[in-house]
Amino acid sequence: MKRTAFVVGMGLIGGSISLAIKRDQDIHLVGYDISAEQLHMAKALGVIDEAASSLEEGAQAADFIILAVPVSKTIELIEQLSTIPLKQGVIVTDVGSTKQDIAAAADNHFGDNVCFIGGHPMAGSHKSGVEAAKAHLFENAFYLLAPGKNSEPRHIIALQNLLKGTKARFLQMEPQQHDKLAGTVSHFPHIIAASLVHQLKKLEKTDPEVAQLAAGGFRDITRIASASPVMWRDVLLHNKEEMLRLFAEWQIEMDSVKEMVERCDGKAIHAYFQEAKAFREELP
Numbered sequence: 001m002k003r004t005a006f007v008v009g010m011g012l013i014g015g016s017i018s019l020a021i022k023r024d025q026d027i028h029l030v031g032y033d034i035s036a037e038q039l040h041m042a043k044a045l046g047v048i049d050e051a052a053s054s055l056e057e058g059a060q061a062a063d064f065i066i067l068a069v070p071v072s073k074t075i076e077l078i079e080q081l082s083t084i085p086l087k088q089g090v091i092v093t094d095v096g097s098t099k100q101d102i103a104a105a106a107d108n109h110f111g112d113n114v115c116f117i118g119g120h121p122m123a124g125s126h127k128s129g130v131e132a133a134k135a136h137l138f139e140n141a142f143y144l145l146a147p148g149k150n151s152e153p154r155h156i157i158a159l160q161n162l163l164k165g166t167k168a169r170f171l172q173m174e175p176q177q178h179d180k181l182a183g184t185v186s187h188f189p190h191i192i193a194a195s196l197v198h199q200l201k202k203l204e205k206t207d208p209e210v211a212q213l214a215a216g217g218f219r220d221i222t223r224i225a226s227a228s229p230v231m232w233r234d235v236l237l238h239n240k241e242e243m244l245r246l247f248a249e250w251q252i253e254m255d256s257v258k259e260m261v262e263r264c265d266g267k268a269i270h271a272y273f274q275e276a277k278a279f280r281e282e283l284p
C-alpha cells in the first residue's frame, strides 16, 4: 500500500513542498486548509491527490505530517494533533520561520508514538497562497532540520528522502541557533524593509511625487515588505528576545553612522561603506 503524506496549510510553502514531493515520490498526497477556497484550488491545480475534510481525517491516516501554516497556528496544531490517535511512528515536521517555540511545543505535547523533526526551508517569496506555489522554490536553498527528542538518524533519513524532490541542501541545527541566525539574515531585515516603506508613506502625504521616484534601489530593498503580515507578525512574536537584541544593536549602529554625518567625517563614512561593500561582495 502507498504511504501517505498529509500537508496542513495549502499556501505558498505547503503547496510548493507538495509539488516537490509529488514530482519525486510515489506517495499519496493529502492536503488540508482552513480556507475551503485554498484547499479547493490546491486540488484543482493538482498540487494534492486528495483534500481531507478535517484535520483528524487527514492526520490519522498519515505516515508523514507536514505543518505549513503560520508559526502561532503551528503551535496550536501541535496541541490538536497530540489529542488525535496518530499512526505509530508517524513523522511530523513543520516549515515555520522560527524554531524554538515550535520545538518546545512538540517536546511538551507529543508522546513516544510521534517523531517530531522541526524544519525550515530557507527560501520563499513575498507572494502568498497556493497559486504562487512552485516545485522548484527550494532548489539549492538550505533546508534546516532541527531533530526533536524522539528522532533517530533513520527518521531524519526518511524525512530527507521524502523531501529530496525539493533539491534543497539539508542542514541540521539547534532551534536556538537557528533563531539567532535567522534573526539577522531574515527577520530583522524584514522590519527595516517595512520601516522604509512607512517612511515613504509619511513623506508622500506632503510630497506625492516621491512615490514615482521610488524605483530601483528602493524597490530592491523593500521587496520583502510585500510579504504576508500574518506570517511576519508571528515570526517577530516568536523570536522576541533576538529581535530586541537586534533593535539595540541596530540603534547603536545607526547612532554611529549619524555621528559620522554630523561630524562631516568623509573618511569615516567612506570606510563604513567600503567595509560593507567588500564584505557584501565576498558573501557566498
Ligand code: NAD
Binding pocket: 008, 009, 010, 011, 012, 013, 014, 032, 033, 034, 035, 038, 068, 069, 070, 071, 073, 074, 077, 095, 096, 097, 098, 120, 121, 122, 123, 124, 125, 126, 127, 128, 129, 130, 228, 231, 235
Ligand atoms: P501562506 O499564507 O501562503 O499559507 C498559509 C496557509 O495556512 C493558508 O492557506 C491558510 O489558510 C492556512 N492555515 C492557517 N491556519 C490554518 C489552520 N489552523 N489549519 C489549516 N490551515 C491553516 O503562508 P506561507 O508563506 O506558505 O507560510 C507558511 C509557513 O511557512 C509559515 O510558518 C512561514 O513562517 C513559513 N515560511 C514562509 C516562507 C515565505 O517566504 N513565505 C519561507 C519559509 C518558511
